[in-house]
Amino acid sequence: xxxxxxxxxxxxxxxxxxxxxxxxxxxxxxxxxxxxxxxxxxxxxxxxxxxxxxxxxxxxxxxxxxxxxxxxxxxxxxxxxxxxxxxxxxxxxxxxxxxxxxxxxxxxxxxxxxxxxxxxxxxxxxxxxxxxxxxxxxxxxxxxxxxxxxxxxxxxxxxxxxxxxxxxxxxxxxxxxxxxxxxxxxxxxxxxxxxxxxxxxxxxxxxxxxxxxxxxxxxxxxxxxxxxxxxxxxxxxxxxxxxxxxxxxxxxxxxxxxxxxxxxxx
Numbered sequence: 001x002x003x004x005x006x007x008x009x010x011x012x013x014x015x016x017x018x019x020x021x022x023x024x025x026x027x028x029x030x031x032x033x034x035x036x037x038x039x040x041x042x043x044x045x046x047x048x049x050x051x052x053x054x055x056x057x058x059x060x061x062x063x064x065x066x067x068x069x070x071x072x073x074x075x076x077x078x079x080x081x082x083x084x085x086x087x088x089x090x091x092x093x094x095x096x097x098x099x100x101x102x103x104x105x106x107x108x109x110x111x112x113x114x115x116x117x118x119x120x121x122x123x124x125x126x127x128x129x130x131x132x133x134x135x136x137x138x139x140x141x142x143x144x145x146x147x148x149x150x151x152x153x154x155x156x157x158x159x160x161x162x163x164x165x166x167x168x169x170x171x172x173x174x175x176x177x178x179x180x181x182x183x184x185x186x187x188x189x190x191x192x193x194x195x196x197x198x199x200x201x202x203x204x205x206x207x208x209x210x211x212x213x214x215x216x217x218x219x220x221x222x223x224x225x226x227x228x229x230x231x232x233x234x235x236x237x238x239x240x241x242x243x244x245x246x247x248x249x250x251x252x253x254x255x256x257x258x259x260x261x262x263x264x265x266x
Contacts, residue, residue: 008235010129011121015227015245017129017136018188021181023220024143026202027212028174031154035199036085037074037175040092041182042194044070046099049116049186053109054102060183067179070095075172099191119190119242121231132184139180146173151212189242200249201226207256222252 029035044066052062070091077087103109103116124132143150152160153170161167185194205218230245237244 007122008231010126011124011241012228012231013129014124014132015121015188015231016224017133018184019220019223019227021136021139021143021177021184022197022223023201023205024147024216025177025181026198026223027205027216027219028150028154029178029198030202030206031151031212032174034084034174035195036088036092038178038182038198039195040088040095041067041070041178042185042191043092043096043099045182045186045191045194046116047095047102048099049191050099050102050106050109053106059186063183063186064179066095067182071172071175071179074175096191116186117190118193118240119186119188121188121241121245122235123187135180135184139177142173143177146170150174189245190240193242193246196246196249197223200246200253204249204253204256207253207260222249225249225252 029038045063048063048066049059050062051057051065052059055062073091074087109116149160149165149170150173152163152165153167157167181198182191182194185197189197201219201223202215204222205215208218209215226245226249230248231241233239233248234241234244
């Protein structure tokens with residue numbers, strides 16, 4: 001039993017800490033209709049992993065570089081003539097293909113490809129937790145300071161601008177926070193499932209909440225249940241932690257949606 005706790009406890013603590021960032025960012029992402037941005041950022045992590053592997057650097061450095069580069073590219077490409085979803089589709093496909101192609105030519109990274117794609121939270125150790133916790137606290141502090149402005153932009157951008165809120169500055173802050181999230185979440189759910197970790201709890205919370213505050217709280221609860229049940233079930237069933245966490249959240253969404261539909265029919 002103690003061996004299991006030594007393996008699972010740091011992973012569960014990391015997942016719990018990540019949920020504090022997942023819930024508010026996921027809700028903001030739905031309110032601002034930027035769900036595809038998270039997938040684009042997540043797909044870019046593979047190229048970051050490949051670059052770090054080729055240069056013998058820590059993986060987080062390569063991921064941070066690509067995340068920052070993507071934010072800069074989207075900032076430069078922002079143009080009324082170019083739809084945001086089309087730009088994101090372009091960047092997402094390009095980054096994912098580039099990362100996979102690059103990794104195929106780096107033999108040392110090939111055995112770990114599945115963990116990069118789907119995550120492995122069980123690789124988190126006690127030594128990793130202080131760094132992760134510090135980064136998450138800093139990110140939460142930034143998010144807390146800009147929270148009201150972010151909600152104003154999400155609800156009514158024109159009204160927010162007229163009240164002195166800088167839409168461009170808040171958009172940059174939001175993209176940088178999502179970039180930071182991708183760095184933290186790579187080991188939890190991998191590059192292909194990061195968007196799901198943000199979207200599914202927020203989407204489920206939307207079925208239950210009647211206010212922005214309630215939605216963030218419900219998103220936190222749903223994400224926490226998903227991380228806890230998914231992590232412990234993955235250990236028992238010997239499955240990928242990322243897959244188990246996302247499937248647990250999807251099942252919760254399905255159960256709540258079906259229950260509400262059934263309640264309306266009765």
